[in-house]
Amino acid sequence: MSVVKKIWNSKLWLLIVIVLLAAVNWLASIYHARVDLTNEKRFTLSTPTQKILKGLDDVVVVDVFLKGEFPSGFKKLAASSNEILSEFKEIAGTNFQYNFISPDDEVEGTTVKWGDTLSALGLYPYNLKSQLKEGEKQQLVYPVALMRYKEKVLPVKLYNGIPNIGRQEINSAEALMEFELANTIYKLTHDDKPMVAYSIGNGEPPAGSYITYDLVESVLRPNYKLFTFNLNIQPEIPDTFKLLIVVKPTQPFSDIEKLRIDQFLMRGGKLLFFVDKLNAEMDSLRIKNEVIAYDRGLELDDLLFKYGARINSDLVMDLQSDKLPFDVNGNGQFEFLTWNYFPVFASKSDNIINKNLGFVSGKFVNSIDTIEAEGIKKTVLLSSSPNSRTIATPALISGKENVNAPQDDKFKKANIPVAVLLEGKFQSLYTNRLSQALNDSLQKYDAVFQQQCLIDNKIIIVSDGDMVLNSVQKNEPLPMGMNPYTYGTQQQFQFANKDFLQNCLDYLVNQSGLSEAKAKDYTLRLLDSKKVTAEKTTWQLINIAVPVLLVFLFAVIYQWWRKRKYTK
Numbered sequence: 001m002s003v004v005k006k007i008w009n010s011k012l013w014l015l016i017v018i019v020l021l022a023a024v025n026w027l028a029s030i031y032h033a034r035v036d037l038t039n040e041k042r043f044t045l046s047t048p049t050q051k052i053l054k055g056l057d058d059v060v061v062v063d064v065f066l067k068g069e070f071p072s073g074f075k076k077l078a079a080s081s082n083e084i085l086s087e088f089k090e091i092a093g094t095n096f097q098y099n100f101i102s103p104d105d106e107v108e109g110t111t112v113k114w115g116d117t118l119s120a121l122g123l124y125p126y127n128l129k130s131q132l133k134e135g136e137k138q139q140l141v142y143p144v145a146l147m148r149y150k151e152k153v154l155p156v157k158l159y160n161g162i163p164n165i166g167r168q169e170i171n172s173a174e175a176l177m178e179f180e181l182a183n184t185i186y187k188l189t190h191d192d193k194p195m196v197a198y199s200i201g202n203g204e205p206p207a208g209s210y211i212t213y214d215l216v217e218s219v220l221r222p223n224y225k226l227f228t229f230n231l232n233i234q235p236e237i238p239d240t241f242k243l244l245i246v247v248k249p250t251q252p253f254s255d256i257e258k259l260r261i262d263q264f265l266m267r268g269g270k271l272l273f274f275v276d277k278l279n280a281e282m283d284s285l286r287i288k289n290e291v292i293a294y295d296r297g298l299e300l301d302d303l304l305f306k307y308g309a310r311i312n313s314d315l316v317m318d319l320q321s322d323k324l325p326f327d328v329n330g331n332g333q334f335e336f337l338t339w340n341y342f343p344v345f346a347s348k349s350d351n352i353i354n355k356n357l358g359f360v361s362g363k364f365v366n367s368i369d370t371i372e373a374e375g376i377k378k379t380v381l382l383s384s385s386p387n388s389r390t391i392a393t394p395a396l397i398s399g400k401e402n403v404n405a406p407q408d409d410k411f412k413k414a415n416i417p418v419a420v421l422l423e424g425k426f427q428s429l430y431t432n433r434l435s436q437a438l439n440d441s442l443q444k445y446d447a448v449f450q451q452q453c454l455i456d457n458k459i460i461i462v463s464d465g466d467m468v469l470n471s472v473q474k475n476e477p478l479p480m481g482m483n484p485y486t487y488g489t490q491q492q493f494q495f496a497n498k499d500f501l502q503n504c505l506d507y508l509v510n511q512s513g514l515s516e517a518k519a520k521d522y523t524l525r526l527l528d529s530k531k532v533t534a535e536k537t538t539w540q541l542i543n544i545a546v547p548v549l550l551v552f553l554f555a556v557i558y559q560w561w562r563k564r565k566y567t568k
Contacts, residue, residue: 066158123144126142242508272459318411320343323336358495
């Protein structure tokens with residue numbers, strides 16, 4: 001008798017099976033292996049993300065505020081968040097924990113609800129309204145998370161799109177979720193912040209003013225080592241700075257200042273411009289009810305032209321715009337109407353700066369032309385809607401313009417660029433035209449003139465200085481991208497200006513290497529609606545009838561086998 005037969009007859013097989021099952025379960029608790037069969041590797045974390053998670057030296061806790069009854073879109077967002085967080089935990093182990101919390105729950109040890117705390121942190125909810133039989137129902141949804149590491153806390157936005165979340169918006173949010181979470185972990189766990197210079201000396205708003213509060217305190221200081229830099233006084237921009245940011249200058253740049261900017265770029269420094277070429281301010285419009293927009297004379301045209309872009313002396317008007325209150329009938333009763341000089345921009349390029357980016361608002365914005373520059377790649381980051389136009393300067397802007405509906409036939413231009421990314425080996429503006437005075441200023445500090453960038457470099461130019469400034473209401477700064485006129489009303493909406501700024505900064509100076517994670521793209525595979533309608537009955541029969549028939553077939557075969565075995 002064989003050994004196998006002896007074991008079978010002695011009933012030892014049951015013990016062996018139990019031992020094998022216990023061993024398999026024990027090994028499975030130690031070793032994990034999964035196969036990602038999706039075409040875009042949806043469930044495979046990028047190498048930089050895995051490296052960040054494996055390098056955690058303490059516990060990272062993520063509190064996600066997507067617990068409760070939501071519309072289907074936000075339910076799917078919650079499920080996707082749970083999936084990606086479980087993937088993070090697989091890699092990081094006990095050093096990564098996450099919880100789902102309802103915004104209606106109270107903060108532990110207080111009587112304050114989480115929703116109120118999030119709003120106080122500048123994480124405003126989506127106000128969803130549904131019409132029920134008993135009336136209108138209001139629901140506030142916070143698609144955000146708070147990430148904690150040691151004594152540090154940072155917010156994570158899981159969704160930046162429109163309130164009426166759809167399949168495409170969910171798809172974009174899912175594709176970007178790994179980057180948002182991993183990038184926040186990187187910021188929490190790394191203290192080696194890049195050095196950034198904020199330019200002053202040409203009429204820029206001070207870094208400590210109310211209108212730069214959100215820019216400085218929410219974006220720059222928490223993530224970068226920020227210094228103010230006066231181009232008038234300092235002999236050159238040190239190479240220790242990774243980026244020079246120029247925000248809404250109002251006074252002209254001299255040749256020596258432009259040379260310092262130019263040589264900083266040639267040595268590898270990045271540039272980020274938010275420039276209003278025209279003088280057109282809302283404060284003047286409030287006082288006089290009309291204002292004439294005219295060129296500031298910043299003297300930056302030749303510098304930007306050499307690098308491949310030109311900010312035009314015009315204003316972009318768009319039917320897709322933000323709203324302002326207007327006294328339509330002259331009786332003191334104000335109505336919110338779109339103000340065509342405050343266009344709202346959507347991103348149309350596939351650059352990772354624009355991934356999952358919501359609408360960005362502007363104020364008195366100029367158009368940008370890209371210029372032929374050898375070896376320079378140009379990418380339009382923000383542009384107008386298909387229903388826009390430009391008006392030349394000097395232009396008279398009147399507060400009475402919106403009393404009558406705009407003439408739609410004048411808004412025929414589409415995709416007017418207002419923000420561009422330039423990449424490549426830039427040529428110096430001063431090649432073959434360096435004056436003796438400028439050359440002497442370089443030699444005075446033992447600086448060597450560079451005619452061309454040593455390596456590929458990057459510049460971002462935005463033709464709106466107000467885009468990254470915040471409004472002030474009752475001596476309190478509002479969040480960036482918030483309209484002060486709709487703030488506190490049912491039409492309140494925070495535009496994605498801060499997200500756009502942060503994406504630009506990340507692209508220019510981010511050291512985490514997470515561009516691979518941000519470049520992920522999920523394909524939205526929709527069913528063919530015509531084919532579904534035509535073959536509906538067939539597939540219903542296959543899914544309902546076939547399993548039942550298979551059960552009956554198995555029963556018949558089983559009974560036949562038993563009858564044949566036990567019938568003598």
